[in-house]
Amino acid sequence: MKHQITPCLWFDGKAEEAARFYVSVFKNSNIKSISHYGKEGYEIHNQKEGTVMTVEFEINGQTFTALNGGPIFQFNESVSFQVYCDTQDEIDYYWDTLTADGGEESYCGWLKDKFGLSWQIVPSILVELMRDQAKAGRIMEVFMQMRKLDIEKIKNAY
Structure with missing residues (x-):
């Protein structure tokens, strides 16, 4: 594992869009992987099968995870x-x-x-x-x- 700490950013359906935006803004950045929700666990995550679940991306050597977790949490200035x-x-x-x-x-x-x-x-x-x-x-x-x-x-x- 390259980093011990990876920030995970919670989105409501826009994880891939956000990750692609961030890698377009910062030099030396890229999308590393994209995973999708399966049919398993639907009763918990309520995400349609095939929907993007996580996007692993890197900005200047720092790895981030963007998660489509739903509308439950929103960003605020505390981070x-x-x-x-x-x-x-x-x-x-x-x-x-x-x-x-x-x-x-x-x-x-x-x-x-x-x-x-x-x-x-x-x-x-x-x-x-x-x-x-x-x-x-x-x-x-x-x-x-x-x-x-x-x-x-x-x-x-x-």
Whole structure:
């Protein structure tokens, strides 16, 4: 087993669509396998035989499982994925791509994609800048007002 921990993302019928979207967004990504529900267990899972059950996919070496588990659970902000970006162009790309087609912007670099999954699009330099306790407050004051983070404005606050 390559990873001890694999995030499993619960979808209501959109596991394959979501996995294909995520591998299209991130370089070095691919669909590894797709499994389908059989007739066994229908009384529990209520999924039509042949429906996609799970999609195993990989983003930059991290394996994920997308599960069509039904409408019981929904994503919320208590779990998010952080994407660290070296340039403003990267931030713009991920922000624009992940908020497209029904995604939602939030504050401080947070967003929800069209499937309701939360992401944080973060400048890589932010972690380093925030280590300076004397300047961290100014930086935080600036980025807390932003939706999509702006590297130049954050550097200026530093």
